[in-house]
Amino acid sequence: MKIIKNIEEMKIQVNLWKKEDSSIGLVPTMGFLHEGHESLIKRAVSENEHVVVYVFVNPLQFGPKEDFAAYPRDLDKDSELCARNNADVLFAPEASELYDKDAATFVNVERLTEGLCGAKRPGHFQGVCTVLTKFFNIVKPDRAYFGEKDAQQLAVVKRMARDLNFDTQIIGCPIVREKDGLAKSSRNTYLSPEERTAALVLFRSLMHAKEYILSNDNVTVQEIKSLITMEIMKEPLARIDYVEIVEGENLKEAQEMRGPLLIALAVFIGRTRLIDNISIEI
Amino acid sequence: MKIIKNIEEMKIQVNLWKKEDSSIGLVPTMGFLHEGHESLIKRAVSENEHVVVYVFVNPLQFGPKEDFAAYPRDLDKDSELCARNNADVLFAPEASELYDKDAATFVNVERLTEGLCGAKRPGHFQGVCTVLTKFFNIVKPDRAYFGEKDAQQLAVVKRMARDLNFDTQIIGCPIVREKDGLAKSSRNTYLSPEERTAALVLFRSLMHAKEYILSNDNVTVQEIKSLITMEIMKEPLARIDYVEIVEGENLKEAQEMRGPLLIALAVFIGRTRLIDNISIEI
Numbered sequence A, B: 001m002k003i004i005k006n007i008e009e010m011k012i013q014v015n016l017w018k019k020e021d022s023s024i025g026l027v028p029t030m031g032f033l034h035e036g037h038e039s040l041i042k043r044a045v046s047e048n049e050h051v052v053v054y055v056f057v058n059p060l061q062f063g064p065k066e067d068f069a070a071y072p073r074d075l076d077k078d079s080e081l082c083a084r085n086n087a088d089v090l091f092a093p094e095a096s097e098l099y100d101k102d103a104a105t106f107v108n109v110e111r112l113t114e115g116l117c118g119a120k121r122p123g124h125f126q127g128v129c130t131v132l133t134k135f136f137n138i139v140k141p142d143r144a145y146f147g148e149k150d151a152q153q154l155a156v157v158k159r160m161a162r163d164l165n166f167d168t169q170i171i172g173c174p175i176v177r178e179k180d181g182l183a184k185s186s187r188n189t190y191l192s193p194e195e196r197t198a199a200l201v202l203f204r205s206l207m208h209a210k211e212y213i214l215s216n217d218n219v220t221v222q223e224i225k226s227l228i229t230m231e232i233m234k235e236p237l238a239r240i241d242y243v244e245i246v247e248g249e250n251l252k253e254a255q256e257m258r259g260p261l262l263i264a265l266a267v268f269i270g271r272t273r274l275i276d277n278i279s280i281e282i
Helices: A009-021 A035-047 A076-086 A116-120 A124-139 A152-163 A186-190 A193-198 A202-217 A222-235 B007-019 B035-047 B075-084 B117-120 B125-141 B150-161 B185-191 B191-198 B200-214 B221-233
Strands: A002-004 A022-031 A051-055 A089-091 A105-109 A143-147 A171-175 A238-245 A260-269 A274-282 B002-004 B024-029 B048-054 B089-091 B105-109 B143-145 B169-175 B238-247 B258-271 B272-281
Touching: A002 A009, A009 A022, A009 A089, A009 A124, A022 A035, A022 A124, A035 A051, A035 A076, A035 A143, A035 A171, A051 A076, A051 A124, A076 A089, A105 A124, A105 A152, A105 B150, A116 A152, A116 A238, A116 A260, A124 A152, A152 A171, A152 A260, A152 B105, A186 A274, A186 B105, A193 A202, A193 B035, A202 A260, A202 A274, A222 A238, A222 A260, A222 B002, A274 B200, B002 B007, B007 B024, B007 B089, B007 B125, B024 B035, B024 B125, B035 B075, B035 B143, B035 B150, B048 B075, B048 B125, B075 B089, B089 B125, B105 B125, B105 B150, B117 B125, B117 B143, B117 B150, B117 B258, B125 B150, B143 B150, B150 B169, B185 B272, B191 B200, B200 B221, B200 B258, B200 B272, B221 B238, B221 B258
Parallel strands: A002 A089, A022 A051, A022 A143, A051 A089, A143 A171, B002 B089, B024 B048, B024 B143, B048 B089, B143 B169
Antiparallel strands: A105 B105, A238 A260, A260 A274, B238 B258, B258 B272
């Protein structure tokens, strides 16, 4: 496996592959790779002749009070994981090369980014969409793989790829969880042992909501939101950022519990902000 | 020459060319082609193995009170001009195919778009950048050709292509003028005979400013702006939209008459808004 740190070198590699007419899969990441990322890489390897995993902690998608500087980094371990899973290239450019000092161009997806994490993290999705446009233009992937844990990101990126006529198919992959149900996340490393236990409340409250929906008729959006909210409030280390139920594709607030729905949470466990979600079809 | 009206068909053609490893030149236009466009097409044909001229009156770059509906259209004549100049494809997609009803993605270039036409036409450059991103992704040009008449557009598109890592070289081509100096523009067809004569004031005032700069030492920005303003004000059919002197690359308001500068005008002649500019290096 090659490690490429330079944009021009990446473009040369991509052009060689394009000349052979071989397919390229891209797995965009911020590094500190875990089994969630690994599942994306495996899927990409199974569906494409060549796979690029990029590792880039994108300053543009962090707010001024967020954890950009603290975000965990371990390129050696990431590189082992990518090699073990037969990725062709680990692409890790420097922010100083990717963003010129006078960079002034930004990609925005409106509406879809207004609720959920978009409401809580202003500028976050502009950062995500701008950097992905850049990486799509550099790597020219046939397919790009995203985890369903960032459900809003997945919906936003699908819309962006369609709207801007990218030749890239956006593929969502199921959330990978620890044995006890906690969604895998690089941010889980921030958690103390007590917080790690408390963090289970995210998935547990979602599972209880699901059971309740499946075993009761005519439940309302407000009932389900309250059920989840109450359960999380009982956990002293948890502080709710949002509990939302939205329509599957356009992410509009659900008015009733009908159709394909997404139940999405963001919860602070101590100082660590975790997200989780489930999709249900009623 | 082929006329392609469908995005998928255009992509298939582009992929065939890419497989032969041949270069693609793109000439983006809103149609009603004149000798200005023709000069771009000739240059594109001389520098690329294949040339696509697109004709698309982009609703996104017109304000609600602007001339979108009235904008002149003549695809038959455009097609003759393209064929005569050996373009390979005239690409003329429908707005309904290019923009999905729930399209929500927009490309913005900040700062560079704040002055000049950007200040007078809110949303205009967002429309330009968004549609160009789409066409760049569809046509994948090695080079794209723009007239220097839209000097701000050229600067904005250069910045966008660099910032988003497009593999497209942005090439500016000199303004083509009528014999009496009026810059060629599809909007010149709006002018009555009296207005056509009055419209000469744009270029004339720029030429007088240039003479004054070349024959006087230590002129100030305000002197030159006043000189131009006074000359245009003497023309009863003209109404100034802006007279600006900005730095060449970043389009910041010039503080002194030094370095590469752009003197740019927008003037209403009757109801028709015309633009013109000259570059000077002092």
